[in-house]
Amino acid sequence: MTEAARFTDVQNAAGQFKENARMHDENNTFPVENIEALRDIGYFKYTIPKEYGGDGISLSEMLKHQETIATFDGATALSVGWHMGIIMEIGENHIWEEEKYQAVVDDIIENGELINNIASEPATGSPTRGGLPETVAEKTEDGWIINGHKTFATLSPVLKYAVVSATLKGTETVANFLVDTSLSGVEVEETWDSIAMRASGSHDFWFKDVHVKESDLVAYRNRAERTPAGWLLHIPVCYLGIARAAQGAAVKFAKEYSPNSIKGTISELPNVQAKLGEIELKLLEAERFLYSVSREWDESDMDHRMTMAPVLGAVKVSVVNKAVEAVDLAMRVVGAKSLSEENELQRYYRNVRAGLHNPPMEDMVIISLAKRSIERL
Secondary structure (H helix, E strand, O other), X not given: OOHHHHHHXXXXXXXXXXXXXXHHHHHOOOOHHHHHHHHHOOHHHOOOOXXXXXXXXXXXXXXXXXXXXXXXXXXXXXXXXXXXXXXXXXXXHOOOOHHHHHHHHHXXXXXXXXXXXXXXXXXXEXXXXXXXXOOEEEEOOOEEEEEEEEEEEOOOXXXXXXXXXXXXXOOOOXXXXXXXXXXXXXXXXXXXXXXXXXXXXXXXXXXXEEEEEHHHEEEEEOOOOOOOOHHHHHHHHHHHHHHHHHHHHHHHHHHHOOOXXXXXXXXXXXXXXXXXXXXHHHHXXXXXXXXXXXHHHHOOOHHHHOOOHHHHHHHHHXXXXXXXXXXXXXXXXXHHHHHOOOOHHHHHHHHHHHHHHOOOOHHHHHHHHHHHHHHHO
């Protein structure tokens, strides 16, 4: 399949998401039909390397697809972005044993199954902070027994594979285990009550004496050293997509709204044009920054990619902050009507702010940039 054909398929599939976005947001339900639409076009295999039977698309192409989905439904984009990036990274970097990875991607290619990292916990918060998981894996004669509680488990209603971080009992060693969510002892607790990204299904997972095989320990995790992950740009591109949707709503309103105090529409007023211009400027800056870095990633070897952590973090912080500011300006154009439950802008406003709490965290990024400048100068 050509890149152009993939873009067409994604545009057509995602075009129907907007109709149901409000319903799932209001009811705090998961958009299973969106997952089915993406499954039907083979979307979940796009980022599997060609050597394993996938499409092997670039990071930049993945981000364009994710941005497209986000303009129609940010929650769906953020949710599936985790799968798309994780399966790409594992395959490209050969993190797992070949046989294990091939078995999982075969299931994704044939059945459209989904995978996500399940790492956050009540006591440790985001794993990027470096806390030791309280989820524990205990060695047995034929494998491991896992017990623990995970939070923010996005995609939980439809997740087949969970990559679970756990501390090996009696040590401070952390490992990742591949857990099939259909195993006995795996339970989803529907706890997700956030006002942002309500349709992401980010519930809690409980692991109660879950038995996994020896080979399900797929990687050891070094908490002190983190490899730069270009795929995490799926986070800022999601919020760029939401901001573009808010921009569209504001422009449409400005072109149609004509109070009886003026001739024509408010799109002709200098103060409204100034706000619309600010939105466009912010999103142009965000877009160019994000995609220039993704192209750099695509065109670089591993040695250069290992130096890119600071700029990847900078993209996330810059793009998300610009997206938040752009949505705020869009609401100022529309005025009080933007706060109506009937208005899509209030949903964009809530959803875009979730980006402020996605990894990497802004304070950590700023400190890393400071250290970079000190070392360089």
